[in-house]
Amino acid sequence: MDNQPQKLTTASGRPYAENENSQSAGARGPLLLQDYILHEKMAHFNRERIPERVVHAKGSGAYGTFTVTNDITQYTRARLFNQVGKETRVFMRFSTVGGEKGSADTERDPRGFAVKFYTEEGNWDLVGNNTPVFFVKDPKKFGDFIHTQKRDPYTNLKSPTMMWDYWSLNPESLHQVLILMSDRGTPVGYRFMNGYGSHTFSLINAKGERFWVKFHFKSMQGIRNFSGPEADAMKARDLDFAQRDLLEAIDNGHYPKWALKVQIMPEADAKTYKWNPFDLTKVWPHKDYPLIDVGVLELNQNPDNYFAEVEQSAFAPAHVVDGIGYSPDKMLQGRLLSYPDAHRYRLGGNYEQIPVNRCPYAVHNYQRDGQMRVDGNGGRTPNYFPNSFDTIVADASYKEPAQTLDSLVADWYDRNAPGDNDHYTQPGILFREVMTPEQQMATVQNIVTAMRGISGPKKEQIVFRQLCHFFRADMSLGMAIARGLNVNVDQFMPTAQSAHA
Incomplete structure (x- = not known):
């Protein structure tokens, strides 16, 4: 039966025969408005492109597994870490940051490093880069910075003048600029670079104790970088080098792996540490907070359809699971809002129903309606909470421990005031x-x-x-x-x- 021919149909299921010739008034006459198939094909073609990501527009992705190798339950109650040997399915997307969708893979640019863990308590998105720091530390600066990495509004060309003008006016960028201008700014594809959650996050254990954490993915293939001239030469030979390299490696059974490690800081240390531990332009030196082994991430399956699974994938640092939380990192706080908002603009309000983004386990909430609602929309069940008819409850056991804010005053604080202005x-x-x-x-x-x-x-x-x-x-x-x-x-x-x- 599998070898039987299948009928060509419209999206509504209507079989049709003429897929190459438009209906016309005579062999050489004008086309007829009634040729619905012609309009159907052209109208869908006109809508094949969704808005590209404002940043991270060009990327590659693959599925894989994360396997726990070391016990960190003393720090977190997250169920994906609760047993050595436990496996969790993942989807991972790599990307350049500043270039458009058709740009070269080997540009001097940070690389996006985003992992979606499909856990039994929801999807956890760890959305970072191949660098442990970033150019700015306040989200109000992010749009301005990205504009300098895009195109000049007059020339429509990339502008070194815009970039260096902005960097020179924002010395907090120096740490990331130095990394970018090293050969780490031009990695050999995606397999031979590290990844970082970059932000400070929190872990919460079964006792309700909170720890500050930084996540590190160390390439088990080793680190390889192009020199500047080598990266330029590769741009001339293969604009899609990183995409091709990852795809072919997985197709050929050379599954790339990364060792997940964490740095753990006791909650109280944040008040006395020599640098602000929530400053995205700073690292925690390993001699102060050593790396702790957690597990191994392996990519072993290429997506069947790039658009459906890579282009429509959506990651947001707001998506955490029980046992993993946020921190006062100002850039992280800004991303909690901006990332889901970007996905709703690009993919629609129901973007989490797209298969690559959908939680494979039970999901219960009161969100209804909107474009592209494809999951039955809750059927006859109530669309408000609380109600007297369903059995959905808010489980108090998932409540996070309170965080002391020390009666701080709400104000607009200079992120580079004395005490936070050591950029050098x-x-x-x-x-x-x-x-x-x-x-x-x-x-x-x-x-x-x-x-x-x-x-x-x-x-x-x-x-x-x-x-x-x-x-x-x-x-x-x-x-x-x-x-x-x-x-x-x-x-x-x-x-x-x-x-x-």
């Missing part, structure tokens, strides 16, 4: 102590190449301002970049020396 120590440590001499040289060359693109009447001002940031982070870094740009370094010495005094 961690980038300096990254350059001096983490990077090898070879990585230092590559990073300097990448920065010099990128900054040579700055143009216009404000060029000198932008270059000088950004150089001051590099000098404050590390004297040798600033000197090397200044030499590469043929800038006289003498004028920077008083500023740089006072910064290190």
Whole structure:
């Protein structure tokens, strides 16, 4: 029976015969309005494209499994971690950040790293990047920053001037800029890079104790990066290198894996730690909070249809499960609203009914109606709560422990006020102590190449301002970049020396 031919039909199920020839008045005459199949095909074709993501527009995805290898139940009651050996199905999407859907996979850009865990207590979306920090620390800045990574409103071209102008005016970006300008900014596809939840989240255990946590995915394939020239050469050879690499690796049985590890900070430590642990531009040094093994994530199944499963996939850091929670991280707080809102705009109010986004376990709520409601819409059941007819209850056992806010005053606080304005120590440590001499040289060359693109009447001002940031982070870094740009370094010495005094 499986080999029997199937009838060609419309979406409503009507069989039809003419799929290539439009009905016309005579062989050479005009077409007839009554050819419904012609209109059906063209109208659907006109609507095949949904709005692309404002960021992370170009991406790749795959299914897999997460397996628990170590017991962390002392920190969290989340059921996906409750037993060593337990497996949870996942869907994962990688992406570039700033480019459009047709852009090159090897652009110098952060990479999105988003994982959807299909747990028995709901879907958990861990939505991060391949970097542990970000360019800004307040969500009010996010749209402005992204505009600088897109196209100039006059030229419709990418603009190094816009990028470096913004970065030089926001020194909190320096840590992420230094990572981006190293060869980590051009990873070899998606299999050979780490992933990070980036934000600080919380874990809650069975006793109701809260811990602050950062999530790390360490590539078990090792780390591989293109040099700047190698990335440019790959753009000329294969715009879709990362998509092709991931797809073919999984098709050929070379399943990529990442080891999930966590950093755990006791809740009370946040008040006294030397850096704000909820600042997205900062890391927690491993010597203070070592990595703890959790499990292994393996990707082992390619989607059957890219649009249905990758393009329509939707991730939101608001989607957590019992035992995993939020934190006062300002950027995380902003994303809790903006991500689901973006999905409703792009995919519709019922985007969580799309199969790739749907929780495979029981879902009970009172959301009804809206475009593309395809699950029966609750049938005859009540659409309000509380009611006298169904058996849905709010389970108090899932309540999170209270969080003390110390009678704080609601106001608009400067995110870079004294105490939160050290933008230079961690980038300096990254350059001096983490990077090898070879990585230092590559990073300097990448920065010099990128900054040579700055143009216009404000060029000198932008270059000088950004150089001051590099000098404050590390004297040798600033000197090397200044030499590469043929800038006289003498004028920077008083500023740089006072910064290190």
